[in-house]
Amino acid sequence: MERxxxxxxxxxxxxxxPGMVVLPEAGFRRARAAIAAxxxxxxxxxxxxxxxxxxxxxxxxxxKDESGRFGLGSFKALGGAYAVDMAVGAEAARxxxxxxxxxxxxxTDGNHGRAVAWGAAxxxxxxxxxxxxxxxxxxxxxxxRLGAEIRRVPxxxxxxxxxxAATAEAEGWIVVSDTSWPGYTEIxxxxxxxxxxxxxxxxxxxxxxxxxxxFIQGGVGGVAAAVAVQVHAGFAPAPSVVVVEPDRAACLLAxxxxxxxxxxxxxxDTIMAxxxxxxxxxxxxxxxxxxxxxxxxIPDEAAVAAMRALAAEGVEAGESGAAGAAGLIAAAADPAxxxxxxxxxxxxxxxxxxxxATDPELYRRLVPARG
Ligand SMILES: Cc1ncc(COP(=O)(O)O)c(C=O)c1O
Numbered sequence: 001m002e003r004x005x006x007x008x009x010x011x012x013x014x015x016x017x018p019g020m021v022v023l024p025e026a027g028f029r030r031a032r033a034a035i036a037a038x039x040x041x042x043x044x045x046x047x048x049x050x051x052x053x054x055x056x057x058x059x060x061x062x063x064k065d066e067s068g069r070f071g072l073g074s075f076k077a078l079g080g081a082y083a084v085d086m087a088v089g090a091e092a093a094r095x096x097x098x099x100x101x102x103x104x105x106x107x108t109d110g111n112h113g114r115a116v117a118w119g120a121a122x123x124x125x126x127x128x129x130x131x132x133x134x135x136x137x138x139x140x141x142x143x144x145r146l147g148a149e150i151r152r153v154p155x156x157x158x159x160x161x162x163x164x165a166a167t168a169e170a171e172g173w174i175v176v177s178d179t180s181w182p183g184y185t186e187i188x189x190x191x192x193x194x195x196x197x198x199x200x201x202x203x204x205x206x207x208x209x210x211x212x213x214x215f216i217q218g219g220v221g222g223v224a225a226a227v228a229v230q231v232h233a234g235f236a237p238a239p240s241v242v243v244v245e246p247d248r249a250a251c252l253l254a255x256x257x258x259x260x261x262x263x264x265x266x267x268x269d270t271i272m273a274x275x276x277x278x279x280x281x282x283x284x285x286x287x288x289x290x291x292x293x294x295x296x297x298i299p300d301e302a303a304v305a306a307m308r309a310l311a312a313e314g315v316e317a318g319e320s321g322a323a324g325a326a327g328l329i330a331a332a333a334d335p336a337x338x339x340x341x342x343x344x345x346x347x348x349x350x351x352x353x354x355x356x357a358t359d360p361e362l363y364r365r366l367v368p369a370r371g
Pocket of ligand 1: 275
C-alpha cells in the first residue's frame with residue numbers, strides 16, 4: 001500500500017469567479033417533481049450533532065442523514081435512478097421499443113450501481129453493472145439482489161468506467177454514468193440534477209441563521225457540484241463549500257492546484273470506496289472550479305474516527321458517508337486550516353452523511369458496537 005500523504009488543505013484561488021450555468025433550474029425542477037412523485041419518497045432527516053460541534057469548537061453542526069433513502073442506503077438513487085427513468089423513456093420512444101428491450105449499464109464502486117439497478121427494475125429494463133477489482137462482495141451482492149447482472153473487471157473505478165462504455169458501444173446499451181466526459185454529458189447532468197434534491201431538502205429543513213460552511217465529500221465531484229449549486233440557490237448569504245476527498249484519490253484537489261481538470265494515478269486504495277476516483281467529472285469540475293472555497297484531503301484514519309464520532313451521536317455513516325464530517329474534524333484541529341477556512345465558535349456547518357452502512361460487515365469491523 002502507498003504511504004498515506006495525510007491531511008491537506010488547498011484554498012481555491014478561483015472561488016467566486018463567474019462561470020457558465022452547468023445545471024439549469026428548469027432541469028432541476030423537472031428532477032424534483034419526478035422524484036417527489038416516486039412511491040416511497042420522503043425527505044431524509046437533518047440531524048443535530050452537538051457532541052462534534054463542542055469537540056470542534058463551532059456553534060452548530062447538522063448532518064443530512066441519507067442512510068434511509070429509498071431503502072438503498074445512500075443518496076445515489078436520487079441521481080442514478082432518476083437518470084435511468086429519463087434515459088430509458090427517451091430511448092424507448094426513439095427506438096419505438098418497450099423498456100424490456102433496453103439495457104442500461106454503468107461502472108460503480110457500489111452505490112451508483114445499486115441506484116441504477118433499482119432504477120432499471122422500476123423502469124422494467126435490464127441492467128448490467130461493472131465493478132472493479134476491489135469492490136467488496138457485500139456491495140456487489142446488494143446490486144445483484146436488485147436483479148442486475150454483475151461484471152467484475154480488473155483495475156480501478158476509472159477502468160470500469162471505460163469497460164462499461166466500450167461494452168455499451170458494442171452492444172447498443174445505454175450508459176447511465178455518474179461521471180461525464182467530452183461528448184457525454186446529458187445523462188450525468190440528469191444524475192446531478194437529481195442529487196440537488198438532497199441539498200434542496202436540507203435548505204427547507206434548516207432553521208435559524210444559514211450555514212456558514214458546507215463540507216461535502218468528492219469522488220468524481222458530481223454530488224459536491226450539485227450541493228454547491230443548490231446551497232448557493234437555497235441560502236443567503238451562500239455558505240463556503242469545502243470539498244473533502246481521500247488523500248490517495250484527491251483528483252479534485254489536484255485539479256484545483258493545477259488550475260484545470262487533471263487525473264491522479266496510483267491504486268486509489270482507500271477505504272472510502274465511493275470516493276476512490278482518479279478522474280474528475282467534466283461537468284462537476286466546471287462547477288467546482290469556481291464554486292468551491294477549498295479542497296481538503298484526508299487519510300483513511302480520519303474517516304474511521306468520524307464514523308465512530310457520528311455513531312456516538314446516533315448517526316450511521318459508512319466510510320464515504322462520514323468523509324465530510326472527517327474533513328471538518330481534521331480542519332478544525334489544524335490551526336492553519338481552521339484560520340484559512342474561517343472556522344470559529346460562530347460557524348454553523350452543514351454536512352451530508354451520503355451513505356449508511358452500505359457494507360454492513362465492514363461497518364461492524366470499523367465501528368465496534370458499544371455497551
Ligand atoms: C456514499 C458516497 N458519497 C459520496 C460519493 C461521491 O459522489 P461523486 O462521485 O459524485 O463525487 C459517492 C460516490 O459513489 C458515494 O457513494
